[in-house]
Amino acid sequence: MWLHKGVFSSVLLLASPYAWNAYPVFIKICFIISVIAVSGIVIAMLNIYLWRIISKRKEEKKKHLAADINQLLLLTVVMEPSMQKDSGTPMEKFDTRPFLKLGLQDKDVRTILVSELINYRNYFSGSIADRVRKLYLALSLDKEARINLYKNNWEVKVNALTELFKMNLEVDHDYLRQLMHDKNRYIRDFARLSLIKFTKGDPLKLLREITEPISQWESFEIFLVFQQKQYFTLSSLEGLISPDRDPSLVSLSLKLAVYFKDLSAVKLIIDLIQTPDLKLRAEAISSLGKLGAVNAEAYLVSIYKEQPHSIQLEILTALGRIQSGRYLDFLENEFISSSDFEIKKHASDAIIKLHPLSEETIDKLLSNTKALDQRILSHSLNPLINAL
Amino acid sequence: MKQFLNQFFESYQNLVFVYCCAIYTIYAMLTLFSYLSIVANMRRNRIREKLVMIQSPLSPGISIITGAFNEELNIIHNVRSLLNMNYPLFEVIIVNDGSTDKTLEKLIQEFELTEVTFAYHYFIHSAEVQRIFKSENPACSNLLVIDKANGGCKADAINAGINASSYPYFLNTDVDCILDNDTLIQLIQPFVDDEKRVIATGATLRMVNSCIVDSGVLAEAKVPRQLLPAFQEIEYIRSFVLGKMGWNLINGIPNVSGGLGMFDKEIVIKAGGYDPSSFGEDMDMLMRMSKYMLDTKQEYAIRYIPQSLCWTEGPSTLKVFKRQRVRWGRGLYQIFSTYYKLMFNPKYKMLGWVVLPYNFIFELCAPLVEFLGIICYIYLIASDLINWPFALVLLLFVYSFSIFITLLAILWDQLVIRRYRVKEVLKLCLFVFIEPIIYHPMVMIFALMGYINQFFKAKSHWGHMERKGFTQASKIEIIS
Numbered sequence: 001m002w003l004h005k006g007v008f009s010s011v012l013l014l015a016s017p018y019a020w021n022a023y024p025v026f027i028k029i030c031f032i033i034s035v036i037a038v039s040g041i042v043i044a045m046l047n048i049y050l051w052r053i054i055s056k057r058k059e060e061k062k063k064h065l066a067a068d069i070n071q072l073l074l075l076t077v078v079m080e081p082s083m084q085k086d087s088g089t090p091m092e093k094f095d096t097r098p099f100l101k102l103g104l105q106d107k108d109v110r111t112i113l114v115s116e117l118i119n120y121r122n123y124f125s126g127s128i129a130d131r132v133r134k135l136y137l138a139l140s141l142d143k144e145a146r147i148n149l150y151k152n153n154w155e156v157k158v159n160a161l162t163e164l165f166k167m168n169l170e171v172d173h174d175y176l177r178q179l180m181h182d183k184n185r186y187i188r189d190f191a192r193l194s195l196i197k198f199t200k201g202d203p204l205k206l207l208r209e210i211t212e213p214i215s216q217w218e219s220f221e222i223f224l225v226f227q228q229k230q231y232f233t234l235s236s237l238e239g240l241i242s243p244d245r246d247p248s249l250v251s252l253s254l255k256l257a258v259y260f261k262d263l264s265a266v267k268l269i270i271d272l273i274q275t276p277d278l279k280l281r282a283e284a285i286s287s288l289g290k291l292g293a294v295n296a297e298a299y300l301v302s303i304y305k306e307q308p309h310s311i312q313l314e315i316l317t318a319l320g321r322i323q324s325g326r327y328l329d330f331l332e333n334e335f336i337s338s339s340d341f342e343i344k345k346h347a348s349d350a351i352i353k354l355h356p357l358s359e360e361t362i363d364k365l366l367s368n369t370k371a372l373d374q375r376i377l378s379h380s381l382n383p384l385i386n387a388l
Numbered sequence: 389m390k391q392f393l394n395q396f397f398e399s400y401q402n403l404v405f406v407y408c409c410a411i412y413t414i415y416a417m418l419t420l421f422s423y424l425s426i427v428a429n430m431r432r433n434r435i436r437e438k439l440v441m442i443q444s445p446l447s448p449g450i451s452i453i454t455g456a457f458n459e460e461l462n463i464i465h466n467v468r469s470l471l472n473m474n475y476p477l478f479e480v481i482i483v484n485d486g487s488t489d490k491t492l493e494k495l496i497q498e499f500e501l502t503e504v505t506f507a508y509h510y511f512i513h514s515a516e517v518q519r520i521f522k523s524e525n526p527a528c529s530n531l532l533v534i535d536k537a538n539g540g541c542k543a544d545a546i547n548a549g550i551n552a553s554s555y556p557y558f559l560n561t562d563v564d565c566i567l568d569n570d571t572l573i574q575l576i577q578p579f580v581d582d583e584k585r586v587i588a589t590g591a592t593l594r595m596v597n598s599c600i601v602d603s604g605v606l607a608e609a610k611v612p613r614q615l616l617p618a619f620q621e622i623e624y625i626r627s628f629v630l631g632k633m634g635w636n637l638i639n640g641i642p643n644v645s646g647g648l649g650m651f652d653k654e655i656v657i658k659a660g661g662y663d664p665s666s667f668g669e670d671m672d673m674l675m676r677m678s679k680y681m682l683d684t685k686q687e688y689a690i691r692y693i694p695q696s697l698c699w700t701e702g703p704s705t706l707k708v709f710k711r712q713r714v715r716w717g718r719g720l721y722q723i724f725s726t727y728y729k730l731m732f733n734p735k736y737k738m739l740g741w742v743v744l745p746y747n748f749i750f751e752l753c754a755p756l757v758e759f760l761g762i763i764c765y766i767y768l769i770a771s772d773l774i775n776w777p778f779a780l781v782l783l784l785f786v787y788s789f790s791i792f793i794t795l796l797a798i799l800w801d802q803l804v805i806r807r808y809r810v811k812e813v814l815k816l817c818l819f820v821f822i823e824p825i826i827y828h829p830m831v832m833i834f835a836l837m838g839y840i841n842q843f844f845k846a847k848s849h850w851g852h853m854e855r856k857g858f859t860q861a862s863k864i865e866i867i868s
Contacts, residue, residue: 019777023778026405027778027781027782030781030782030784030785031781031784031785033785033789034781034784034785034788034789037785037788037789037791037792038788038792040792040795040796041788041791041792041795044792044795044796044798044799045795045817047799048795048798048799048802048813048814048817049810049813049814051799051802051803052802052806052810052813053810055806056806056810059806122439155431155434155435158435159434159435162435186435215580215581215582215583216446216579216580216581217436217440217577217580217581219446220440220441220444220446220447220580221440223444223445223446224440224443224444227445255446341507341509342509345507345509348507372507375505375506375507376507378505378507379504379505379506379507380507382504382505382522384502384504384522384523384524384529385504385506385522
């Protein structure tokens, strides 16, 4: 009863404008915040509702539009060229009227069309990818992208760079060089990527110009560009595989050396092993293994004892990968004499990798060892475990 | 005595007011921070194309590790769904943690498992590993099943999985969780794209309770029909989208959920792995990882992404919910009794000056402050000392502000994910209005019970989450 009376009287009191002046400041602040919060609740609810309704309509519109565009693209770029011929349209020319009818001046339409074209280029190669590019040019879609390259908004600039990059269209190299020093990291990333892709000469020259660390993501993208790049010769990696460079760039250069089987880089990699950066040292040793650098084996074995544990493991793995079999005894000795589980495991894996050269050693070890050693050998020998 | 009590409660009122204002100021800041964080994430996602990770031969390998204890109902479909993740290089490690049902038998039969001689090494502690299986089916060559003695907790099972894992990163999840197909791509991105060394990442978790699941894949997202899971859904959105994303902006995330988190294996092992004796093993792990990084003077970051990638079954009965929250309460208390020395220690930078003090004052102490506040309120009413108009204004202030903040969290969430239909979202918004009245007091009481249990070192066990199970033959709605 008293609670009810209290609440009732206070509602009356709160409603009275005369009481407001008598309230302490903190109550006034709380009251004002409450009013703001209540208004916020109404606005937030309306926003959630309206946002969802609007985005639902937009999504539906986009879905229909994407389906129409997809249909047009299938007919225009994927359909058999012979069918195109029958229709009387020359193979290298496109009937752009159906696309223009979509209303390319509408930002949404352009965005969806470009995104579909990029998808087609991602998923098709050869003549279809080439026709997609030609259609993009025939529709003059590149014009807006080229204008956007000079806009102030960094996101617009990055989108333009990406779009042209995906469509395999060059951008003024001087401007790209300028963008390589932009304060936005994404602009710098894409400017570098475009330059590496479109530079006619030695793409490694551009890697040499990079002075800042690059993220792993960027190194993935650069690596993909190198993988897909045609008609180029990889120059010497000298100056790139060097302890003086940023480790992220050296790491990328090592991966490129391995991918392009650049045996001329072996000496540079051996020199890199002296770096105090353990992660980089491990990567260098791993690269020697992947390159099958037989001439590095003796050096690796000679430094083995003085190296930290993680580097010793890398050396053992590298000896297995090189597959010369010259240091089979060394591996066997490490496997038997070491008390460290990981050393044993890596030595065992290396011995198995040397098969068939190590067949006799494996048989000997299988019959002479017990318990943990047997278990490790069986582990390394099991194709089910190593199927990954 | 009465005069003393009156004075005490008078002062306490002022303290609570200051406390409340402080926490609301922090919430307002977190709301702003989370918005900025979400916008940055959305921008980055537009720029960074996931195809790069799929195509790149350099993408790092990831081990998905999950413990399974008596999970025969869902295990097959969920493992299948894990094996179908969209990522170029990963393995799935299922740790059968001494199940007493047919979990292991089902796995062996379904995935053509065969026992292998595996050189298992205890890099970090786990209960005894008895057998290890690999699939003879080439389609499941990346599946590894560990059969171990029951360790009594998830931490022990995950440790066993870490010991057997092959890759530098691992995803810690629960076997009953439904994961988005792109979970690995999304969670690995901060590791490879951040300027600092990222040691852990996490994403938003949601309730799967009323969703439609087809063969371990989420077919349609629905807001839980029952009150308890619906409240938990709201709590999760607030905590992940607003809290974690807000802290993400200033690199102050205290915890990556045990339901879904990706970790740098090297740091986890160097920090000693998960602690099986901890009731809050996820927060404890992150504390130790952060401590290790700071002790060794390495810069690091813990990142969260706003995308909902994991759908988990939340407790739908009060009994299970109470058990879960009491355990969480114990875990939080345990964390602070272990790491209190890190607080205000200059060596621990952000962790020592912001993360731990915030969590101590506004997470650990909150239930206590609130409980005493309620006692104070009752006393003042009973003594007829209450100023009703003021009390009502304060109540309106607290209530309206908390509703507003939660609705903003839902709004931010809608910017990222639109898997719910409009009707479902509005239903969720309605639950927001009753959540502070029904759900919040329960959470407070259970947390206090956890503190008391921990203080008196009461015996406790993890308990098993009673699952309703996903009947998978066709699209069947799971109503918990």
